[in-house]
């Protein structure tokens with residue numbers, strides 16, 4: 001399996017519009033697109049930075065993973081996403097090596113990516129998203 005780049009850094013925020021003031025007005029980044037991903041109970045905004053992106057995530061439900069993360073840890077970096085060449089192969093590779101996948105099958109990711117999360121207990125405290133995007 002091959003990691004091609006850091007696809008994006010996922011940041012949990014309470015309020016997307018409030019947060020954008022910092023990322024656009026102060027940092028000068030631009031919003032490439034926004035999308036609601038029902039399956040993950042999130043509304044996301046993508047802001048490209050060079051060859052990678054910042055993904056801002058606001059929860060659409062109090063029982064979603066982003067709402068739970070903010071409740072326990074507060075706003076901040078929630079995951080890092082690595083772009084892989086082949087998601088099925090990457091999942092198989094991780095399982096064979098004994099690493100714990102949250103998703104054993106690819107799920108829908110923003111922009112039509114195919115994604116799979118690894119358990120942070122298995123990846124030394126970091127929630128890792130594997131992502132294949134054409």
Ligand SMILES: C[C@@H](C(=O)O)C(=O)SCCNC(=O)CCNC(=O)[C@H](O)C(C)(C)COP(=O)(O)OP(=O)(O)OC[C@H]1O[C@@H](n2cnc3c(N)ncnc32)[C@H](O)[C@@H]1OP(=O)(O)O
Pocket residue numbers: 010037040042044055057065066068069072077078079081102108109110111113115117119120121125126127129
């Ligand atoms: C739209 C899409 C895209 O890019 O296309 C996205 O990114 S969606 C992004 C949002 N979606 C997701 O995050 C989906 C995958 N996430 C999940 O399934 C969940 O959030 C888990 C990661 C399994 C955590 O679930 P839950 O909060 O119920 O479990 P928990 O609180 O018992 O956590 C178990 C242990 O993991 C730790 N833990 C929880 N969330 C963590 C995180 N983000 N980073 C690092 N560690 C984390 C907790 O502190 C705890 O450790 P201790 O036991 O030491 O206290």
Ligand SMILES: [Co+2]
Pocket residue numbers: 008010055079081129
């Ligand atoms: Co993500």
